[in-house]
Amino acid sequence: MAISHYKMPTRRSGLMPAAVIFGVLLVLQCMTTPLVQAASAGQYLTVDEFLDLGFGDDAKPESKVFWLTPALKARIKAIRGKDFPLLRVRYWQQDLRTAWILEEIGKEMPITIGVVVDSGGAISSVTQVEILAFRESRGWEVRHSFFTEQFRGAALAERDVLSQHIDGITGATLSVRAVKQVALIALLLADAVQASADTSAAE
Amino acid sequence: MSPYRIFRMLLLRWHRRIGVVAALFVVVLVVTGIAINHSDDWGLDKKPLKQAWLLKHYGIPSPVLRSFPLNESLNSGAWLSQLGDGLYLAETQIGSCGSPLLGVVVLPETIAVLCAGRLQLFTPAGEKLDDISESLGLPRGAEALALDGEAVLLRTPAGVIAFDPRSFMFSAMSVEGVTWAAPALAPPTIQRSLLDQYRGSGLSWERLLLDLHSGRLFGSVGVYIMDLAAIALLLIALSGVWVWLSKPGRWKRPS
Numbered sequence: 001m002a003i004s005h006y007k008m009p010t011r012r013s014g015l016m017p018a019a020v021i022f023g024v025l026l027v028l029q030c031m032t033t034p035l036v037q038a039a040s041a042g043q044y045l046t047v048d049e050f051l052d053l054g055f056g057d058d059a060k061p062e063s064k065v066f067w068l069t070p071a072l073k074a075r076i077k078a079i080r081g082k083d084f085p086l087l088r089v090r091y092w093q094q095d096l097r098t099a100w101i102l103e104e105i106g107k108e109m110p111i112t113i114g115v116v117v118d119s120g121g122a123i124s125s126v127t128q129v130e131i132l133a134f135r136e137s138r139g140w141e142v143r144h145s146f147f148t149e150q151f152r153g154a155a156l157a158e159r160d161v162l163s164q165h166i167d168g169i170t171g172a173t174l175s176v177r178a179v180k181q182v183a184l185i186a187l188l189l190a191d192a193v194q195a196s197a198d199t200s201a202a203e
Numbered sequence: 204m205s206p207y208r209i210f211r212m213l214l215l216r217w218h219r220r221i222g223v224v225a226a227l228f229v230v231v232l233v234v235t236g237i238a239i240n241h242s243d244d245w246g247l248d249k250k251p252l253k254q255a256w257l258l259k260h261y262g263i264p265s266p267v268l269r270s271f272p273l274n275e276s277l278n279s280g281a282w283l284s285q286l287g288d289g290l291y292l293a294e295t296q297i298g299s300c301g302s303p304l305l306g307v308v309v310l311p312e313t314i315a316v317l318c319a320g321r322l323q324l325f326t327p328a329g330e331k332l333d334d335i336s337e338s339l340g341l342p343r344g345a346e347a348l349a350l351d352g353e354a355v356l357l358r359t360p361a362g363v364i365a366f367d368p369r370s371f372m373f374s375a376m377s378v379e380g381v382t383w384a385a386p387a388l389a390p391p392t393i394q395r396s397l398l399d400q401y402r403g404s405g406l407s408w409e410r411l412l413l414d415l416h417s418g419r420l421f422g423s424v425g426v427y428i429m430d431l432a433a434i435a436l437l438l439i440a441l442s443g444v445w446v447w448l449s450k451p452g453r454w455k456r457p458s
Contacts, residue, residue: 047340063371085298087332090371101339112338133338 043133044143045114047101051092054099054116054128061092061099072192079160079184080104089189096120098193100186101132104178109135111142111178115151115186119194124187125155125163129179139175147176156187211449218442221435228432235416239409247408251399258406260420266401270389271307273314282389283307283316286397290316290323294396297329306348306384308355313368315355317348322357324368335371342373347383356381 045053055061067088068076076084092099096119103110112133117124129151131143141147150166157163162184168176242248252258255265266287273281284291285304291297292314302319309315313332314325322341324332335341347358355366356378365376389397414420418429447453 043338047338065371085331086334087326087330090333103334103336103339110336112336133336 045130045132047132050101050114050130050132051099053130054114055092055094055097059094061094061097063090063092065090066189066193066196069192072188075160075188076185079181079188084185091189091193093193096194097127098186098190100182100189102182102185104182106134106136106139106175106178111135111175113179113182115183117186117190119190123155124190124194125153126151126183126187128152129183131179134175136175139169139172141169141172142175142179148179151179151183154183154187156184156191160184160188162187207449208451211446214442215446218439218446221439221442225432225435225439228429229436232416232432235412238412239416242409242412247412250408251402252406252408252411253399253402257411258402261406263402263406266398268389268394268397269304269386270393271304271384272387273307273309282393283314284389284393284397285318286401289401291397291400292325292329294393294400295329296400297325298323298331304386305346308348308350308384310350310353310355310368315348315366315368317345317357319346322355322366333368333371340371340373349381349383351378351381358383 051059051061065088068084068086073084089100089102097116098119099114099116101112101114103112105111111131114128114130114132115126116128118127129148131148134140134143147167147169150164151162153164154166155163162180166176166180238245238247258265268284268286270282270284273283282291282293283304285300288299288301289296290300290304298316300316300318300321300323302321304316304318306317307314312327314327316323316325320337320341322333322335322345324335326332337343342357342359342361342364344360345357345364346360349356349358351365353367353369355368356376357364357366357373358381361375363376363378363381364373366373388394411420416429418425418427421428
C-alpha cells in the first residue's frame with residue numbers, strides 16, 4: 001500500500017533556472033544597448049559651451065587664426081604619423097590662455113577635441129580637455145572626466161611627448177591615442193603662438 | 204584481344220577525349236600565365252580596367268560625378284568636382300568629402316566647398332585652409348551655398364545664414380533672390396580624366412589575368428572548373444606516358 005502512495009521524486013534540472021536568467025539578461029541587453037549607444041556617440045558640447053568651460057561664462061575670448069610654418073607642420077606630422085591637413089588653425093585667446101578645437105580620427109571617424117592651454121607659467125600646460133563630439137560606436141569613454149582630468153597640468157616634454165603619463169582605457173586605445181595627439185598638438189601650437197607674440201613684442 | 208591491350212586502347216581513347224576538352228583551358232592557362240609572368244614588363248600591373256561591365260562584375264559601381272564651375276566660363280578648366288569621396292580641383296585631387304557635394308563658391312583667394320555637414324575652405328591652388336564641421340559651428344542642415352560680396356551665404360532649414368571666412372562668424376540674415384550655386388556638367392575631358400583616375404585606383408589588368416588564370420573571375424564554380432582542368436591535364440600527361448611506355452614492341456630488343 002505504501003508503495004502505491006509513493007511518488008517518485010522528480011529530478012529537477014539545473015538548466016532551467018540558468019536558461020531563465022540567461023533569457024532575462026538577453027532581453028535586458030537588447031533593451032539597454034540602443035540607449036547606451038545613443039548616450040555615448042554624439043555631440044556633447046557646442047563650441048560656445050566649451051569656451052565657457054575653458055575661459056569662464058563672462059569671458060569673451062578673441063577668435064584668431066594661426067598659420068602653420070613648415071617646421072611646425074613637420075613636428076605635428078611626427079606626432080600624428082601623417083600630414084596635418086590644414087594650412088592654418090583657428091583658436092581663441094584671452095590673455096595668456098588659448099583654446100584649440102581640433103579633429104582627429106579615432107578609428108575611422110573624427111573625434112572633435114577641445115584643449116585649453118595656459119601659457120602664463122614658465123611652460124605652457126593643459127588646463128582642460130573636453131570631447132565636443134564623438135562619432136564612433138566604441139571608445140567614447142574618453143569623454144569622461146576620469147580620463148580627461150589626467151591631462152590637467154600636462155606640458156610638452158622633450159621629443160614632443162607629454163610630461164605626464166596618461167592611463168589608457170581598455171577597448172578605447174585608438175580614441176585615447178587621438179586625444180593624446182591633439183593635446184600634444186595644442187601644446188605645440190600654444191607655444192608657437194606665444195613665441196610669435198614674444199617676437200612681435202621684441203620688435 | 205588481351206585485357207591489357209583493351210585497357211591500353213581505352214586509355215588512348217580517353218586520352219584523346221580529355222585532350223580535346225582540356226585544349227580550351229590550356230589556351231587560357233598558357234595565355235594568362237605568360238601575361239602574368241610579364242605583367243611588370245608589359246605594364247599590366249598598372250594599367251587600369253576601364254570596362255564598365257567588368258568593373259560591375261567586380262562590384263565596383265560607376266561613381267556619380269558632381270561638378271560645380273568656378274567661373275562663368277563653363278568650358279574653362281576651373282571646375283570643382285566630387286567623384287566617390289574625392290574632391291577634385293580641375294583634374295587634381297585636393298581633398299575628400301564623405302558626404303554629397305552641395306555647393307561651391309569662389310571668394311577672393313579662397314574657394315568655399317560645402318558638403319553635407321561640412322564646409323571646407325581651400326586656396327586657389329587647392330591647399331586646405333579650414334574644415335568646419337557641424338561640431339565646429341557649421342549650422343545644421345546647410346544645403347546650398349551662394350556668394351554675397353565677401354560673405355558666404357548658407358541655405359539652412361532655419362533660413363539663410365551668412366558666414367564671414369575672416370572672423371569665422373555665422374549670423375542669420377534675411378535676403379531674397381539669392382542665386383545658389385548649382386551643379387553643371389563638366390567638360391568631357393575633365394569627366395574622362397576623373398573617371399580614369401577613379402578607376403586607376405581600383406583594378407588592374409594583372410588582377411583580371413590572375414582571376415582568369417585561377418578561375419576566380421567566375422566565382423567558386425570557376426575555381427572548381429580550373430581544378431578539374433588541372434586534373435584533366437595531369438591525366439593526359441599520365442595516360443600519354445603510359446600509352447607511350449606500353450606501345451607493343453617498345454621494349455623488344457632488335458634481333
